Amino acid sequence: MSTSAPQPPLPPAAERPHLALVPGEPGGVGPEFCIRLAQQRRPDCRVTVYADPDTLAAAARLLGLPLRILAQHQADAAWQAGDVVLHPVRNAAPARFGIADPANAQAVIGALSEASDGCLAGRYDGIVTGPVHKAAVNAGGIAYSGTTELLAGRAGCDVVMMLANEIVRVALVTTHLPLRAVADAITPQRLRQRLQITHAALRRDFGIAEPVIAVLGLNPHAGEAGHLGMEEIEVIEPVMAELNAQGMRLVGPLPADTAFLPDKLRRFDAVMAMYHDQGLPVLKYSGFEQAVNLTLGMPYPRVAVDHGTALDLAGSGRANPSSFMAAVATCARLAQHRKASR
Incomplete structure (x- = not known):
């Protein structure tokens, strides 16, 4: 026995x-x-x-x-x-x-x-x-x-929504908005705040001393130098330059269709997506049943x-x-x- x-x-x-x-x-x-x-x-x-x-x-x-x-x-x-x-x-x-x-x-x-x-x-x-x-x-x-x-x-x-699994962490600049409202909602103030909250949470909660955050562009091909949209040039790039000058490690703006390739993803501690369905389908496909929803900040x-x-x-x-x-x-x-x- x-x-x-x-x-x-x-x-x-x-x-x-x-x-x-x-x-x-x-x-x-x-x-x-x-x-x-x-x-x-x-x-x-x-x-x-x-x-x-x-x-x-x-x-x-x-x-x-x-x-x-x-x-x-x-x-x-x-x-x-x-x-x-x-x-x-x-x-x-x-x-x-x-x-x-x-x-x-x-x-x-x-x-x-x-x-x-x-x-x-x-x-x-x-x-x-x-x-x-x-x-x-x-x-x-x-x-x-x-x-x-x-x-x-x-x-x-103020808080930031992040979804995460063992493969990727995705934070969102905007959450539950109609797609036609997203571009107007991506302001320098909102983007700066979301990046600062996410950076602080990665250090405090995840114990990452110098987190690297990939920042996605809003438009296809991250705007293609202004030919497919100006949000990257007028909003995203200036905010990233400001925060990088303060010591953050932000990479981008990156085209969303290639930023999640495994070789690239391994370089990042988190990805900042501009809107809900830009980043979350990739996360859920990579491991939906193990995914969790975090409230940063x-x-x-x-x-x-x-x-x-x-x-x-x-x-x-x-x-x-x-x-x-x-x-x-x-x-x-x-x-x-x-x-x-x-």
């Missing part, structure tokens, strides 16, 4: 970053991903989940996995599979997997707000957020444009999954948790960099 080898003790709690985790839409895949996470013994971080206990219990029953809910003061108790340290945020209505119920909008936003406030107060070293159903939140009477905007507003800071690391609520898969047990697990691991790594640099 075989027995499993005893596991080494976890590092002391003080040595592991403490993360707040918000699963997002109760009817989506976030709760079951929390249960799958709870089965893992994590030497890289401690996690407190902001969620409804009944929803987590339902997700555990669905998956046939153990769940033991612990209070905050029990966080350092001996770990076993299924342990969840919980900050309870009760839903107004029982969660039904596969259905986004507007009745639970307040619980969704309340969990995000409370976890954010915990980070701002220094109780947590970072936050991981699951997918939120925007339409359901708005239908519940809460004006909501996105979790990034909510967290940035509570922190009172926050007082604490924030990492989210790079997918939606997956209502069509919620409750089936078939949803892939790879992005969720990558988000936790990435947030722990970024938080550890910050702790080490204090």
Whole structure:
């Protein structure tokens, strides 16, 4: 009869970053991903989940996995599979997997707000957020444009969206804009701010002392010396020259159709794309299931999954948790960099 080898003790709690985790839409895949996470013994971080206990219990029953809910003061108790340290945020209505119920909008936003406030107060070293159903939140009477905007507003800071996997990091100058509005939105002030925030985050959160950032042009062939557009000459190049003179290492403007070639990409620590669909299709093709969404410029690391609520898969047990697990691991790594640099 075989027995499993005893596991080494976890590092002391003080040595592991403490993360707040918000699963997002109760009817989506976030709760079951929390249960799958709870089965893992994590030497890289401690996690407190902001969620409804009944929803987590339902997700555990669905998956046939153990769940033991612990209070905050029990966080350092001996770990076993299924342990969840919980900050309870009760839903107004029982969660039904596969259905986004507007009745639970307040619980969704309340969990995000409370976890954010915990980070701002220094109780947590970072936050991981699951997918939120925007339409359901708005239908519940809460004006909501996105979790990034909510967290940035509570922190009172300007931020940059970056998506990343093991192959490439892509930051965005503009995010969710109609294509016809993009050119007007790329102003010297906006581009300068986005590059400064990204540069600072690569140094502080990723531990890269002298990051190299590839800056894409807006137009085909990066404007072809003005023959295909003047934004590169009038906006992008002057801002890059200014920041390079201050010590940054910016390369470009580069044509977007060749900047992601592997030989070129190896030279860069990040790519700054001018608009959403310029850089993100390449990132998602190169490794969608391991991709995560980072909010740069926050007082604490924030990492989210790079997918939606997956209502069509919620409750089936078939949803892939790879992005969720990558988000936790990435947030722990970024938080550890910050702790080490204090």
